[in-house]
Amino acid sequence: MGRGLIFIVSGLVIIVGMTRLSISNRISALPNKTIDYFYEQQARNISISLVDEAIQRLLDDNDWTGTINTPSIQQGSGTLTTYDQNTIVNLDDSVTVGNWDQYTVVLYSTASFEGYTVSTEVLMSRDSFSKYSYFTDNQPSNIYFTTNDELSGPVHTNGVFRIAGNPIFNGLVTSPSSWIGHSSYSNNPQFNGGSNFNAPYKSFDVSQQVSELKALANSNGLTFTEPILVVPKSNGSVDISKYDRRLGWLTPQNYDMSVTNGIISSTDEIDVYGTVSGNLTIHSESDIEILGDVQYNDDPIANPNSTDFLGLVAEDDIRVDRYAHSFSGSRDLTIQASLMALNSSFYVEDYTSGGSRGTINLLGGMIQDARGPVGTFNSYGVSSGYSKNYQYDERLRYNVPPSFPRERVFSILHWKDKVIQRPSN
Numbered sequence: 001m002g003r004g005l006i007f008i009v010s011g012l013v014i015i016v017g018m019t020r021l022s023i024s025n026r027i028s029a030l031p032n033k034t035i036d037y038f039y040e041q042q043a044r045n046i047s048i049s050l051v052d053e054a055i056q057r058l059l060d061d062n063d064w065t066g067t068i069n070t071p072s073i074q075q076g077s078g079t080l081t082t083y084d085q086n087t088i089v090n091l092d093d094s095v096t097v098g099n100w101d102q103y104t105v106v107l108y109s110t111a112s113f114e115g116y117t118v119s120t121e122v123l124m125s126r127d128s129f130s131k132y133s134y135f136t137d138n139q140p141s142n143i144y145f146t147t148n149d150e151l152s153g154p155v156h157t158n159g160v161f162r163i164a165g166n167p168i169f170n171g172l173v174t175s176p177s178s179w180i181g182h183s184s185y186s187n188n189p190q191f192n193g194g195s196n197f198n199a200p201y202k203s204f205d206v207s208q209q210v211s212e213l214k215a216l217a218n219s220n221g222l223t224f225t226e227p228i229l230v231v232p233k234s235n236g237s238v239d240i241s242k243y244d245r246r247l248g249w250l251t252p253q254n255y256d257m258s259v260t261n262g263i264i265s266s267t268d269e270i271d272v273y274g275t276v277s278g279n280l281t282i283h284s285e286s287d288i289e290i291l292g293d294v295q296y297n298d299d300p301i302a303n304p305n306s307t308d309f310l311g312l313v314a315e316d317d318i319r320v321d322r323y324a325h326s327f328s329g330s331r332d333l334t335i336q337a338s339l340m341a342l343n344s345s346f347y348v349e350d351y352t353s354g355g356s357r358g359t360i361n362l363l364g365g366m367i368q369d370a371r372g373p374v375g376t377f378n379s380y381g382v383s384s385g386y387s388k389n390y391q392y393d394e395r396l397r398y399n400v401p402p403s404f405p406r407e408r409v410f411s412i413l414h415w416k417d418k419v420i421q422r423p424s425n
Contacts, residue, residue: 043117046076047080047118050120076113078112097321105410108121123242127406130367131154131397133171133392134153138371139370144377150388150390153171166188169191170193176198210313210342211240213263216261218346227243229243237256238264265285266284271290280310281311292324300395313399319348341372354385360390362386362389
C-alpha cells in the first residue's frame with residue numbers, strides 16, 4: 001500500500017513537472033509569436049494602404065491604370081499594379097481572376113515587412129444601371145408613390161421620395177434626403193428591404209458610355225438614321241420597318257441578331273413591341289415609344305434561368321403609347337426590360353385622360369433622369385392611366401443587356417489577402 005502510494009505521488013510530481021515545463025516553453029515563445037504577428041500585420045497594413053490609394057484614384061478617374069509604390073522613407077515596402085482587359089498580357093501569376101471585360105479592374109499589391117510578405121487581390125467592377133429596379137436623378141414634387149405601389153429590388157433617387165399612403169418597398173431604398181409625405185394622407189411606407197436616407201449622390205453622367213454604345217452599334221450591330229419600328233421575334237430575329245416621311249412605314253426587313261452584338265441604334269425615334277429571344281439593347285438618340293406588350297420568349301418568372309435580356313436606352317423619353325394597353329387585347333400592359341430615359345422620363349401618353357387602363361406589369365428596372373407620370377390617383381385608387389406592378393428581375397444583379405450604361409463607381413466583388421512569404425528561421 002505504501003509503495004503504491006509512493007508510485008502515485010511520484011507520477012503526480014512528474015506530471016506537474018512536465019506541465020510546468022510546457023507552460024514555461026509557451027511563455028518564453030509568446031513574445032516571439034507576438035512579434036511575428038506584428039510584423040505580418042504591418043506587411044498586411046502596407047498592402048491594404050496601397051489598395052486604398054488605388055481605389056481613391058479610380059474614384060477620381062475611372063480610366064486610371066498604373067502602379068503605386070510605397071514612399072522610400074516608409075519602413076517596409078510594397079507595390080500595387082492595376083490590371084484590366086488591356087494589360088492582362090502582363091498578368092502576375094498569382095492573380096486568380098479568369099473572366100475579363102472592359103468594366104473589370106484588378107488591384108494586386110504585395111508588401112513586405114521584416115521578412116514577411118503579404119499579397120492583396122481586389123476584383124472590382126463598374127455596376128450597370130440595370131441593377132436598379134428604380135433609379136431617378138430627380139423626383140418631381142407632384143409625383144408620389146401611393147398605397148397601390150409595390151416595388152422590389154434596389155431603389156435609389158438623388159432627389160426626394162414623396163409618399164402618399166402606404167406604398168411597399170421590398171428592396172433596399174436609398175437617397176441623400178429623407179422622404180416627404182403628402183399632407184392629405186396618413187403616410188406609412190413599408191421599407192421591408194431596409195433604407196438609407198443618408199446615402200451618397202450617384203452620378204447620372206453616362207455620356208461617354210452612350211457614345212461607346214453607338215460606336216458598337218455601328219461596328220457590329222444595326223444603325224439607322226430614320227424613325228424605325230422594331231419588332232423582336234421569338235426565334236431571336238427582329239423585324240425592322242423604316243419610316244418614310246412621304247410613304248409612311250416601309251415593308252419590314254428581318255435581321256438575325258445572333259450574328260450581331262445585339263445592339264440596335266437610331267438617330268431618330270424608335271417604336272417597339274414584341275417578344276424578345278436572346279440579348280438585345282435598343283438605343284435611340286431621341287425617344288422610344290412602347291406600342292404594346294414587350295416580353296421575353298422564356299419568361300424569367302416561370303424560368304429564373306432564362307437568358308433573354310432587353311435594354312431600352314433613350315437619350316430623351318421612353319413613352320407608353322396612348323393605346324398600348326389594348327394593343328394585344330388586354331387591359332393591362334406587360335414590359336419586361338431594363339428601361340433608361342436619359343434626358344427626361346418614362347411616362348404614359350395622355351395619362352390624365354380615359355380613366356383607368358389597368359396595370360403596368362414591369363419586370364426589370366426603370367432608370368430615368370426625372371420620374372415621369374403614369375397615371376393620376378385619388379383616395380379610392382387610380383383614376384386615370386395605370387396602376388403599377390413593378391417587379392425586379394433578380395437576374396439583373398449579375399447580368400447586363402449588351403453594353404447597357406454603367407455607373408461611375410466601382411463595386412468590390414472580392415477581396416483576398418494572404419501571407420506568401422515568412423522568414424525561414
